[in-house]
Amino acid sequence: MPRHRVFTPLRWSDMDAYGHVNNVQYLRLLEDARVLAFGEQGSHGGGSLVSTGLIVARSEIEYLEPLVFRALPVAIDLWVTAVGGADFDLGYEVRDPDADEVSANGGVASQVVGVTGEVTEPKVYARAETTQVVYDLATARPRRMTPEERQRLAALRDEPVAWRLRRRSRG
Amino acid sequence: MPRHRVFTPLRWSDMDAYGHVNNVQYLRLLEDARVLAFGEQGSHGGGSLVSTGLIVARSEIEYLEPLVFRALPVAIDLWVTAVGGADFDLGYEVRDPDADEVSANGGVASQVVGVTGEVTEPKVYARAETTQVVYDLATARPRRMTPEERQRLAALRDEPVAWRLRRRSRG
Amino acid sequence: MPRHRVFTPLRWSDMDAYGHVNNVQYLRLLEDARVLAFGEQGSHGGGSLVSTGLIVARSEIEYLEPLVFRALPVAIDLWVTAVGGADFDLGYEVRDPDADEVSANGGVASQVVGVTGEVTEPKVYARAETTQVVYDLATARPRRMTPEERQRLAALRDEPVAWRLRRRSRG
């Protein structure tokens, strides 16, 4: 599976006055995951997927389940949904870690394992997509990606985002 | 024109390390405008458009121009793009105030008037849409809107959002 | 009185899960006021108080009253409490606007005027102090202020912050 999984701890301040992780903060979590995957530290220790700046040109997100602050990190899966000449789309899923991943990431296994010890089905909290334009930071202009960059992105290509709420007639 | 215009000052902290208003913070600005329009103070002094809680179920935004912090507030136009039984969609445009509005809102007219005194065309920085579900806060469940609520929303009905970047084939 | 008053609107997102403006966000409000007073737009339209970058070296704040989101802006008074060779201290008071200022700043006079029309005593929500170091952005080093800069700061000099909670024995 070519999806890239990042574990992101929540902050208590991600919650708003309703006591849930605020809808805007979900996009902050996506940014966090994207920076870790595409930043200088790169993807899987293999260097950055693209070598220059990325500008977000578009964001779309559906909120599926309310999320409350907890010590357990969320898992953010991200993958490529489209590759253009100077831009590409990323799909995201914000979800609970799988039960076998928990001990390695914060060690609060009790939160996704029920009180009787049975494994709870991990929840999906949101699905999202963002469009990134690849920039030449020196000229402050979009630039075409190199074949190697497109190849690296293509290796993360997976299914389109499974939107539930997007209504064609409204777009 | 049934669009509702809110003037929202930027904060210096809305900028990120690239020196532009961060893409996530645009949604914060939309939240700010929505709360002012739908909050207890209500719309145009006439009370809230809906009388109970709103949960954001979906957000979509396109970033059209980079925005840098300045003392001049941005104008956020919001209007209704769809009305369902228990939910409705809002369209947004984040833009410069018109030149004749500036003196009344922060008084930094020089920023949208060119150095020779000619009026600069106000820029549109982003277009967006969010879906709100109307909640009964007591039962924590969605509830159908009353005819009066639907009527108030319908009075703010305007054109669909003029998306530029949304690609049908990717959805 | 040499204090400089800035009116800063709250954002709904300034509240945390307790339903009050979060203690950390108060410092965000102070930053906002400081940038407006010291930024390019300058103080009272007269240009910036200092002509290069400021780095915050120290912050101290006491929270005196809980603050809940509202459309009415808060007033932030800021003034100079100390001037050094390359640094200076600012005092702050976060408070309700005076009743006669309200109509000019958001027009929600009912919020500081009681239901019978009598004027409610404006509350003070927090008192704070920050130390700024004046930087030469080109060399990324502190630099001594010019006599003119020190003179402009001295014109904003006022009383030390009236701390209530600071305990000498703990420092």
Next chain:
Amino acid sequence: MPRHRVFTPLRWSDMDAYGHVNNVQYLRLLEDARVLAFGEQGSHGGGSLVSTGLIVARSEIEYLEPLVFRALPVAIDLWVTAVGGADFDLGYEVRDPDADEVSANGGVASQVVGVTGEVTEPKVYARAETTQVVYDLATARPRRMTPEERQRLAALRDEPVAWRLRRRSRG
């Protein structure tokens, strides 16, 4: 040593337009560490140190070194500096993890180990102190701590914060 150490990942958005972790965000990091230490998950797996709500009444912080976003978490040491009847003070130090802690927390050991493999001295980025008032959430009033609560806090008692910049004459 009775200090409690929490590892907190930075977020790219913690940086401001100057490209450093913003001074206000340091207090966000402290909040994050405090919530993890005092929250429901409790301290060292042993349950919360105090059983009801905490309100921050005072914050003080000194910024010692600039901090730039990186994948490596920061270590936040927190400890008790004073215990009153209904309140207590916490001291904090925001610092690099020790070299032997790095592989267990994000595994980016190269960032605190120099290019030649020699261990770099971990930096201290900030020192801070906050005062918390213990609240009875049901009555929304401060309440006296129980002897057991005071005993648990006393077990985390350590030295006063080693302020560098606080000036007595200005207080």
